[in-house]
Amino acid sequence: MSVAATTTGTSIEIDGLSKRFGDFLAVNNLTFRVQPGRVTGFLGPNGAGKTTTLRMLLGLVRPTGGTATIGGRAYQTIPEPIRTVGAALEATNFHPGRTGRDHLRVLAATAGIPDTRVDELLELVGIPAAARKRAGGYSMGMRQRLGLAVALLGDPHVLVLDEPANGLDPEGIRWLRGFMRHLAGQGKTILVSSHMLQEVEQTVDDVVIISNGRLIRSGTMAELHGPATSLVRTSDPGALAGALRVADVTSHSADDGGLIVETDDLRLIGDVALRAGLPLWQLQPQVSDLEDMFFALTEGQNRNLGATDAAAPHEMDAIAGRDGGNEK
Structure with missing residues (x-):
């Protein structure tokens, strides 16, 4: 993944990462980097391997091959990991009888x-x-916020968030x-998994798209949108x-009779049309939609789409339960 400038800080590096659950290859030779000071969106259909990848990064699942490191170190070898990396993978692992404040106080005391x-x-x-x-009475949105507070408890350099917008209302999002x-x-490294594509498009700097455990596309948002174009209609x-x-x-x-111009300089197009004596009926910049691009890249490739009750995922769940990980 290319970036405009080299930044200093704690990066996440996924290098040739693979995970096999029995006969099921959940993650397949995955490689990408998450840069400090940037928000990286981690996208893919259900069953693509996102959660398994995050769990391997956090030492919850053993990789079959490759490495997942934070600042050049495996999570298990990081001294005081709470001060280096914060993670929010689930918004349900709170004691229902304990208040949100007490939940945080217990974790803070141990660290x-x-x-x-x-x-x-x-x-x-x-x-x-x-x-x-009591956390048992929290809404999903409140649990998400409490999970984010847990992730930030040690003021870490790196944040790993799995679907953090789930349950949030528009104001919360x-x-x-x-x-x-x-x-x-502030220079923190943020990796956020999400299926809310339109929201991701307004938030992230970089995107990593996977399907069937393999990297499909990665780059900055500008790179994924491609070159700037404009739509023009004239007589x-x-x-x-x-x-x-x-x-x-x-x-x-264009297919509908318009003209696609390979620039977003609307003044230039208008000046050219004026000199040519041509009226313009429509003149607007075009930006490719992340949702359209996502489905174009992953459509027809996801082996698990619509097959959540198939035998393979159930077998994977059983094996994952013994290995400490379960891909959703």
Whole structure:
């Protein structure tokens, strides 16, 4: 994955990572890097291998091959990992009879973190009023916020988040987007798995797309969107295309009779049309949709799509239960 500039900090490196559950190859020779100071979206259909990859990164599942490291080290070898990497893989692993604040206090005490950090985080994630309620009565959105507070408890350099927007209302999703951008601005390395493609498009800097455990595409959002283009409609598309060629601008016909111009400089297109004496009926920049691109890249490739009750996934679940991991 290319980035505009080299950044310093703690990176995540996945190198030739594979995981086999019996006859099922959940992750297949996967390689990508997550840069500090950036939000990286980790996308793929259900059963693509996302959760298994995250669990291998966090030492919860043993890889069959390859490596997954944080700052060049396997998770198991990181001293005081709570201060290096924070993870929120599930929003359900809270004692239902314990308050949110007490849940954080217990974890903080085991790591030598003061209670002041707990209260600071409850304010930061927006649940100070709910902190004294029992976690068993929390909504899904409140559990997501509490899980994020747990991940941030040790002020880690790296955050690994699995579907953090699940259960959040529109206001909560907007808050999460700004919160992740704020953390990336502090130089933190953020890897976020999500199926909410439109939300990811507004949040992330880089994207990693996998299907069937294999890397399908990775790059910056700008790279995945491709070159900038504009849609133009006029009375004589052929004449406008000729005028644009004179101005050293490439264009081609659209299926519906419009003209696709390979620039997002609308003023340039307008000036060329004016000189050519051609009226413009429509002139707008085109941006490829992440959702369309995602389905175009993964359609027809996902072996598990619509097959959640098939024998192979059930067998994988049984094996994963013995190995400490279960891919959703």
